Amino acid sequence: MSSQKIAVEIINIGDELLYGSIANTNAQWMSEYLSEAGFRVLRHMVIADEQEAIVQALQEAMQRAQVVLLTGGLGPTKDDVTKLALCRLFGTELRLYPEALAHLKEMFMLRGRSLSALNEQQAALPAGAIYLQNEKGTAPGIWMNDSAGRVVVAMPGVPHEMQHLMQEQVVPRLLKTFAVEPLLHFHVKTVGIGESQLAEQIATWEEALPAHIKLAYLPSFGQVKLRLTATGKDRTLLQEDIKEQLRRLLPLIDKYVFGFEQETLEEVVAALLRKSGKTIAVAESCTGGYLAHSFTKIPGSSAYFQGGVVTYSNRAKIDILGVLPSTLEKEGAVSEATVLQMATAVRARFRADIGLATSGIAGPGGGTTTKPVGTIWVAYADAEAAKAALYRLGNDRLFNIKVTTALLLDWLRKKLGGRAHEFEDFFV
Amino acid sequence: MSSQKIAVEIINIGDELLYGSIANTNAQWMSEYLSEAGFRVLRHMVIADEQEAIVQALQEAMQRAQVVLLTGGLGPTKDDVTKLALCRLFGTELRLYPEALAHLKEMFMLRGRSLSALNEQQAALPAGAIYLQNEKGTAPGIWMNDSAGRVVVAMPGVPHEMQHLMQEQVVPRLLKTFAVEPLLHFHVKTVGIGESQLAEQIATWEEALPAHIKLAYLPSFGQVKLRLTATGKDRTLLQEDIKEQLRRLLPLIDKYVFGFEQETLEEVVAALLRKSGKTIAVAESCTGGYLAHSFTKIPGSSAYFQGGVVTYSNRAKIDILGVLPSTLEKEGAVSEATVLQMATAVRARFRADIGLATSGIAGPGGGTTTKPVGTIWVAYADAEAAKAALYRLGNDRLFNIKVTTALLLDWLRKKLGGRAHEFEDFFV
Numbered sequence: 001m002s003s004q005k006i007a008v009e010i011i012n013i014g015d016e017l018l019y020g021s022i023a024n025t026n027a028q029w030m031s032e033y034l035s036e037a038g039f040r041v042l043r044h045m046v047i048a049d050e051q052e053a054i055v056q057a058l059q060e061a062m063q064r065a066q067v068v069l070l071t072g073g074l075g076p077t078k079d080d081v082t083k084l085a086l087c088r089l090f091g092t093e094l095r096l097y098p099e100a101l102a103h104l105k106e107m108f109m110l111r112g113r114s115l116s117a118l119n120e121q122q123a124a125l126p127a128g129a130i131y132l133q134n135e136k137g138t139a140p141g142i143w144m145n146d147s148a149g150r151v152v153v154a155m156p157g158v159p160h161e162m163q164h165l166m167q168e169q170v171v172p173r174l175l176k177t178f179a180v181e182p183l184l185h186f187h188v189k190t191v192g193i194g195e196s197q198l199a200e201q202i203a204t205w206e207e208a209l210p211a212h213i214k215l216a217y218l219p220s221f222g223q224v225k226l227r228l229t230a231t232g233k234d235r236t237l238l239q240e241d242i243k244e245q246l247r248r249l250l251p252l253i254d255k256y257v258f259g260f261e262q263e264t265l266e267e268v269v270a271a272l273l274r275k276s277g278k279t280i281a282v283a284e285s286c287t288g289g290y291l292a293h294s295f296t297k298i299p300g301s302s303a304y305f306q307g308g309v310v311t312y313s314n315r316a317k318i319d320i321l322g323v324l325p326s327t328l329e330k331e332g333a334v335s336e337a338t339v340l341q342m343a344t345a346v347r348a349r350f351r352a353d354i355g356l357a358t359s360g361i362a363g364p365g366g367g368t369t370t371k372p373v374g375t376i377w378v379a380y381a382d383a384e385a386a387k388a389a390l391y392r393l394g395n396d397r398l399f400n401i402k403v404t405t406a407l408l409l410d411w412l413r414k415k416l417g418g419r420a421h422e423f424e425d426f427f428v
Numbered sequence: 429m430s431s432q433k434i435a436v437e438i439i440n441i442g443d444e445l446l447y448g449s450i451a452n453t454n455a456q457w458m459s460e461y462l463s464e465a466g467f468r469v470l471r472h473m474v475i476a477d478e479q480e481a482i483v484q485a486l487q488e489a490m491q492r493a494q495v496v497l498l499t500g501g502l503g504p505t506k507d508d509v510t511k512l513a514l515c516r517l518f519g520t521e522l523r524l525y526p527e528a529l530a531h532l533k534e535m536f537m538l539r540g541r542s543l544s545a546l547n548e549q550q551a552a553l554p555a556g557a558i559y560l561q562n563e564k565g566t567a568p569g570i571w572m573n574d575s576a577g578r579v580v581v582a583m584p585g586v587p588h589e590m591q592h593l594m595q596e597q598v599v600p601r602l603l604k605t606f607a608v609e610p611l612l613h614f615h616v617k618t619v620g621i622g623e624s625q626l627a628e629q630i631a632t633w634e635e636a637l638p639a640h641i642k643l644a645y646l647p648s649f650g651q652v653k654l655r656l657t658a659t660g661k662d663r664t665l666l667q668e669d670i671k672e673q674l675r676r677l678l679p680l681i682d683k684y685v686f687g688f689e690q691e692t693l694e695e696v697v698a699a700l701l702r703k704s705g706k707t708i709a710v711a712e713s714c715t716g717g718y719l720a721h722s723f724t725k726i727p728g729s730s731a732y733f734q735g736g737v738v739t740y741s742n743r744a745k746i747d748i749l750g751v752l753p754s755t756l757e758k759e760g761a762v763s764e765a766t767v768l769q770m771a772t773a774v775r776a777r778f779r780a781d782i783g784l785a786t787s788g789i790a791g792p793g794g795g796t797t798t799k800p801v802g803t804i805w806v807a808y809a810d811a812e813a814a815k816a817a818l819y820r821l822g823n824d825r826l827f828n829i830k831v832t833t834a835l836l837l838d839w840l841r842k843k844l845g846g847r848a849h850e851f852e853d854f855f856v
Contacts, residue, residue, distance in 0.1 A: 015644055016655065018469040019613065020460025023451045027474070032448025041446045043481075046455070046472035049644070053471075060488065110802060112820040118624050136824055158647065160827070216449065282738075288724025289717035292738040296716025299792055299825055307744040309737050310710075310720045316735040316778055320748075350744055364727055397727055 005040040006178045009061040013054060013072035013082060014157055017046045026071050026162055033163075037171050038183035039067070049073055054085035058152065066150050067174060072157030074122075074139035082154050083142070086126045089152075090144055095127040096120075100140050103133055132169040137161040141169055151177065182235040186242050186426070188226040188249070190256040191265055191410045195219045198226075202252050205245075213245060221399065222406035223265065239427050246423050258413055260426050266294050269409050272416040273304040280412075281350035282308035283321055283342040285333060286360035286376055290401050294409060306350040311342070321345040334359050334371055336379075336388045343379035344386050354415075355381040356408055360391070362400045374400055378408045380415060433468040433659060434606045437489040441482060441500035441510060442585055445474045454499050454590055461591075465599050466608035467495070477501055482513035486580065494578050495602060500585030502550075502567035510582050511570070514554045517580075518572055522552040525559050528568055535566055560597040565589040569597055579605065610663040614670050614854070616654040616677070618684040619693055619838045623647045626654075630680050633673075641673060649827065650834035651693065667855050674851050686841055688854050694722050697837050700844040701732040708840075709778035710736035711749055711770040713761065714788035714804055715836075718829050722837060734778040739770070749773040762787050762799055764807075764816045771807035772814050782843075783809040784836055788819070790828045802828055806836045808843060 010027050017024050027044045034041055042065050047053045054073070061068045073082035087093055101123035108115045122138050125131055132141030132153075139156035146152070153170050155162045174180075190198065195217050199206070206215055212232050218225040228245060230238040250257060259268045273280060282291050292308040295301050309320050314333055317323040323341045331337045339357045347355025360376025367373035374393040379386055391407060393400045413419075438455050445452050455472045462469055470493050475481045482501070489496040501510035515521055529551035536543045550566050553559060560569030560581070567584035574580075581598050583590045602608075618626060623645050627634070634643055640660050646653040656673060658666040678685060687696045701708060710719050720736040723729050737748050742761055745751040751769045759765045767785045775783025788804025795801035802821040807814055819835060821828045841847075 015642075015657075016646055017456075017472065018459055019463045019655075019657070020456045020458070020469075021613075021646075021655070023453050023456040024472070025451050028445075028448045028451040030448070031446055035447050041448075042476070043485075044445070044452070044472070044474035048470070057471075107822070110800070110820070110822060113622075113625075116624060116628060118628060136822075136827070160824075218449070281744075284717075284720075288729075288733075289712075289720025289722075289736060289738070290724075292712075292717025293721055293829075294717075296718075296738065296740065297826060297829065301716075302740050305716075305740050307738045307740045307748070308717060309748075310717070310724065310735045312724065312730050312733050312735040313778075316709075319779070320735070320737075320777060349748060350741075351747070398725060401721075401725065 005038070005181055006067060006174075007042045007065040008034055008039045008067040008069060009043045009045070009065040010041060011045045011047060011054075011057050011061060011068060011070045012157070013047055013049055013070060015049050018048060026157065026159060029159065029163060030069060030071075030166065033166055033171065036183075036185045037175065038180040039174070049081060051081045051085045051088070054082060055088050058085065058089050062146070062150055062152070066178065068150070068152045069170070070152070070154045071162050074142075074154060074156045083124070083126060086129070086142065086144060086152070086154060090126060090128065090146070092127045094124040097123055097125050097131050097140075099133075100125065100131050103140075104138055107138055132165055134161055134165055135168075136164045141165040143170075143173065182232065182238060184230045184235065184238040184242055186228045186230075186246070186423075187261050188228070188246070188253075188257055188423075189223065189259045189263060189265070190226065190253060191223045191258050191406055193224065193253070193256045195224050198224055198253065198256070202249060205249055205252060209245065210241070213241060222403035243424070243427060250423070255414075258410060258419065260423050265406060265409050265413070266298055268419070269413050269416070270295070270298045270301060270304075272413060274300075276416055278353040278416075279304050279306050279351075280354045280356065281306045281346045281352035283346035283355065283357040284308060284310045285312060285317070285342070285358055286362040287358045287401050287404055288312065288362075291356065291358060291405050291408065294405050306352045309346060309349075317342065321349065332371070334361055334375055334377055336377055336390070339377040339379035339388050340381070340386045343381035343388075347381050353382060354412070355379075355386075356412065357381075358404055358408065360400070360404065362397045363395050364397060376400065376404050378404065378411070380408075380411055382415070433466075433609050433611070434495060434602075435470045435493040436462055436467045436495040436497060437471045437473070437493040438469060439473045439475060439482075439485050439489060439496060439498045440585070441475055441477055441498065443477055446476060454585065454587055457587065457591060458497060458499075458594065461594055461599065463611060463613070465603065466610050467602070468611070477509060479509040479513045479516070482510060483516055486513065486517050490574070490578055490580070494606065496578070496580045497598070498580070498582045499590050502570075502582060502584045511552070511554060514557070514570065514572060514580070514582060518554060518556065518574070520555045523555040524548075525551055525553050527561075528553065528559050531561055531568075532566060560593055560601075562589055562593055563596075564592045569593040571598075571601065609659060609661060610666055612658045612663065612666040612670055614656045614658075614674070614851075615689050616656070616674070616681075616685055616851075617651065617687045617691060617693070618654065618681060619651045619686050619834055621652065621681070621684045623652050626652055626681065626684070630677060633677055633680060637673065638669070641669060650831035671852070671855060678851070683842070685847065686838060687847065688851050693834060693837050693841070694726055696847070697841050697844070698723070698726040698729060698732075700841060702728075704844055706781040706844075707732050707734050707779075708782045708784065709734045709774045709780035711774035711783065711785040712736060712738045713740060713745070713770070713786055714790040715786045715829050715832055716740065716790075719784065719786060719833050719836065722833050734780045737774060737777070745770065749777065760799070762789055762803060762805055764805055764818070767805040767807035767816050768809070768814045771809035771816075775809050781810060782840070783807075783814075784840065785809075786832055786836065788828070788832065790825045791823050792825060804828065804832050806832065806839070808836075808839055810843070 342357035770785035791801035
């Protein structure tokens with residue numbers, strides 16, 4: 001195969017998309033993932049859960065693209081007709097795949113449930129298909145080839161199952177099947193600076209970028225991801241070009257960069273904590289458990305995360321953490337004095353090396369003239385001292401919870417000595 | 429025209445959609461708005477900003493649908509080729525529309541800017557088109573009819589401009605052009621039962637559904653949403669038909685139904701807590717803060733949520749909650765005895781009416797032969813008693829955290845007396 005860009009079309013099956021009940025986030029995720037892998041997404045189609053519509057859309061897509069990826073319509077219930085449409089298109093019939101059945105039985109056993117006849121149907125695939133094992137659910141991925149070398153893959157529509165199959169099975173197999181033109185992405189992940197402020201800070205550098213390197217800003221909850229994309233024929237040269245640009249870029253935004261590529265802020269902080277040998281505990285008011293969750297969602301966090309308290313009421317702040325009633329009365333729950341006491345106390349109560357605390361007005365209600373919604377105090381305490389900081393955020397409750405968590409994790413990251421890795425480690 | 433369902437296709441033009449930089453929220457909004465107005469959305473297509481692709485997609489769509497709505501590609505910059513594609517398709521040419529030019533001049537004057545030659549091009553539309561005035565921006569809507577009575581409408585891709593045109597111009601004009609049949613959706617939300625088990629439980633009912641009512645299963649993290657869709661001539665009759673089906677369906681799955689339509693499990697539980705006047709506190713191990721977050725993300729939760737502890741280590745379970753060291757030694761942290769003590773203790777510590785607790789092996793590591801990953805104990809304690817339950821879930825950490833939270837919230841819901849609303853309340 002030539003090294004031209006391979007064309008992919010995406011077909012998402014689901015009446016709920018056509019009714020507008022949900023947005024098509026699967027198409028977005030797949031497009032981004034495929035673009036980054038060097039494929040060209042030609043078209044998205046959303047169609048109904050109907051055999052005729054699926055067959056028609058597949059036929060059209062296969063006239064334009066070498067690869068067609070479908071999601072949806074693979075569950076055990078009656079409204080799932082994707083497999084029958086594949087059989088019609090490829091002139092084949094459903095056949096029981098023993099490895100699919102074995103996996104299905106294992107998954108049901110793990111959950112302590114028995115397999116019904118309806119469930120067993122999930123192990124029947126169009127004869128000739130390659131079975132792609134789904135470790136996150138019961139509907140498998142189905143890979144089919146036609147005589148012209150085109151590929152059709154059907155996946156379940158549940159986002160985390162589709163993503164797992166794309167990452168572990170579909171895209172690796174596509175990269176083996178087709179020669180994809182080198183395209184190199186590199187992600188620089190920042191926190192604590194807004195998109196437009198960041199753009200101003202790196203404007204001169206951005207204007208001087210060579211034509212074959214493009215830059216994109218991808219913002220979310222207190223973070224901005226910068227994506228550098230280089231295109232060309234020689235992968236090694238592209239790597240050198242990207243490294244050269246990173247050497248110029250990073251000094252300009254050093255204090256906002258927490259990681260690279262797929263690293264998350266939670267993972268970077270987890271790695272730093274593990275390396276430091278220090279333990280941590282958190283006292284939350286406005287973040288309400290989300291800060292603790294951002295530690296405990298990382299596998300193995302029990303090695304350093306001692307625990308936390310969510311002291312939502314004043315009484316709990318007094319009873320559980322020993323915050324002084326006089327402080328709450330004079331300064332209020334959302335105050336520097338209160339978060340400092342919370343961080344110090346939770347550190348002591350959990351016998352941890354580090355204590356973190358949050359107290360603020362997450363909204364949408366509860367604001368006052370002096371303390372409007374979005375007024376949030378946070379604190380960090382260790383054996384040496386306790387310090388507090390004030391954030392002024394927005395009106396959206398979930399936004400405030402998530403941004404506060406990100407900014408406080410970033411403070412912890414800096415206290416633990418900054419980045420875990422150098423960018424060169426990502427080029428190997 | 430007959431009162432059959434009018435088929436609509438939506439074409440969204442934009443490279444940023446194909447790169448996955450943004451989700452296609454325009455298609456979602458348009459689909460929901462059109463469905464509620466009684467149209468049937470047949471397909472979404474997302475295509476590139478290229479004349480050839482636009483012409484091809486329009487031709488395909490017009491073979492299937494009576495109405496084709498396009499967004500994007502109408503700005504003054506050079507990548508906007510929608511109008512040229514329309515000219516090609518309808519065999520016509522661009523012509524200056526005086527009323528479009530007058531509106532453009534007025535908009536520029538209001539903004540204190542003068543009109544450039546590039547801007548003036550926005551007043552040129554395909555000859556024969558009906559000009560739809562856009563009060564929110566400079567790109568107009570363009571309405572075209574073909575000889576077979578089919579309608580093509582092009583709109584700008586900026587969401588609030590498109591929405592304004594849809595509401596004020598496009599849909600009112602469509603309703604005048606076509607006789608539209610009513611369509612009614614109703615959502616039943618369940619928790620604690622899998623998709624296939626649910627399907628078996630209601631199989632007889634589902635098979636007896638009349639032809640004009642359809643059913644879909646929409647699963648996510650321990651929950652399954654059932655969507656009933658009725659089509660017919662008379663809106664009032666359709667409401668009665670849906671109610672009749674609900675009266676038959678609900679007794680079959682009564683204990684799994686937590687709400688209707690847009691209600692979330694968290695909101696239903698919040699409303700029940702508020703109504704009960706009871707307060708609550710949570711002690712978490714494996715859910716690590718996520719259970720607390722599921723309460724505190726609801727605005728106003730401080731009225732009943734006293735707080736929680738995340739006792740991740742054994743030491744924290746002993747120090748903070750007073751779990752007996754002998755229990756942890758003999759039974760382990762993941763045991764009935766431990767969660768019972770946790771739930772009872774957190775209730776007392778926070779002086780709450782109800783205490784909840786979780787302790788399990790979220791994974792992916794930490795499993796043993798007798799307690800594999802996914803083994804999760806939960807407990808509920810109130811003034812009368814404390815009770816525990818065992819869940820056997822999967823291997824995925826985040827899945828286990830979210831499903832445990834959903835199942836425990838559902839237990840609380842039942843303890844608080846079940847549903848907040850009757851389904852009849854949703855038909856007004």
